[in-house]
Amino acid sequence: MSTALVIFDCDGVLVDSEPTAHRVFAEALLELGLAPRDDDGDTFVGLSMDRCVEILEHRLGAALPPDFVERLQRRTFAAFRAGLRPVPGVRAALDRIQPPICVASSGEHEKMRLTLGLTGLLERFEGRMFSATDVARGKPHPDLFLHAAGALGVDPCDCVVVEDSVPGVRGAVAAGMRALGYSGRTEAARLAAAGALAFADMAELPELVAGTAAA
Secondary structure, three states: OOOOEEEEOOEOOOEOOHHHHHHHHHHHHHHHOOOOOOOHHHHHOOOOHHHHHHHHHHHHOOOOOOOHHHHHHHHHHHHHHOOOOEOOOHHHHHHHOOOOEEEEEOOOHHHHHHHHHHOOOHHHHOOOEEEHHHOOOOOOOOHHHHHHHHHOOOOHHHEEEEEOOHHHHHHHHHOOOEEEEEOOOOOHHHHHHHOOEEEOOHHHHHHHHHHHHHO
């Protein structure tokens, strides 16, 4: 089996944005009168903003303020500009990966361009960025990954997906793609249970991509 395309998630895989985003999100929940939960990271990570809004409105029992998403985005972007960094080791890993790469994120294109730009990774993915806003259903559905593969003319079975969330891994598996689960901030066992080959260090990624291709 050959690997014709490596599809990267963005947040938590390319850019180390999750701690900052979670902090700002928790502050926004408190302002709504919703106490953050211990499992919020597991609940919301990897999901589109539309799906996050659905969950929050269910908890609140009412519609969110009309400007909630806009205000949250402004605050999150400001926090990113204050010191966002790439995931440790990802630049060196990208240098060693041979097949073409792209990014498929639950975040909007504007967010991807900002975070990849702030971390010096944008040029690597220019023209190869795909968002959940491009498709009808976000992760854990396969739509986004299939859209990325189709746009680049690659058979899904020849794709490897690098994810750090359970919804992302499930979406990759549902798309018929091979999933690698980065366990930097997600338990390896949870990623493996969803169908990924888990790894903890980006230095391992080039060999895993090559090894998956040879499997």
